[in-house]
Amino acid sequence: LAKTTQPISMDSYEGQEVNITCSHNNIATNDYITWYQQFPSQGPRFIIQGYKTKVTNEVASLFIPADRKSSTLSLPRVSLSDTAVYYCLVGDPSGNTGKLIFGQGTTLQVKP
């Protein structure tokens, strides 16, 4: 499974757009990029998944360049409730298990 690298922490202010970039230089052809969010004392929550170009849902956007060696999670107009740990994962959903390999994640602190 491809290893990911992302910043350990980020600070932002309410109303700003936050971009968290993840590096995955060894991503394989069949790998998808998936982002999860985790609040204290809760299990992770799926945010968004993509393979290439851009994916957008009601929560976030995911930008993936053509070489797929990195991806950027974009959170528009964050609020205090977006303070959480954000995990970037890559994996092949067509593989035998689909087990997720979580790194340390990025701790986002949103300030008033």
Place this chain on the structure above:
Amino acid sequence: GAGVSQSPSNKVTEKGKDVELRCDPISGHTALYWYRQSLGQGLEFLIYFQGNSAPDKSGLPSDRFSAERTGGSVSTLTIQRTQQEDSAVYLCASSSGQGNAKNIQYFGAGTRLSVL
């Protein structure tokens, strides 16, 4: 149910005792996963079920850990002769296990295990 349910939410036990942790996945989800999260750490994969079979047990840390799933639904993670290093939050997740959705897993709130 509406989501993944885990019980108990908290478990305090003495070193050497056995514990059982339960997971009720989302109805209809064929894939079920157990993970462990130590304080301030990322998640560590333990075991994966597809239906009642466990094709990937590679994450179980020792033979004191075992898990089963019955009826393609409820799963139980058992830790025998608990040790203090077993203290962690044990998370269960389920997914439809189909195609690209296999990476989309729905997690329960976890069981916080404390071994004294």
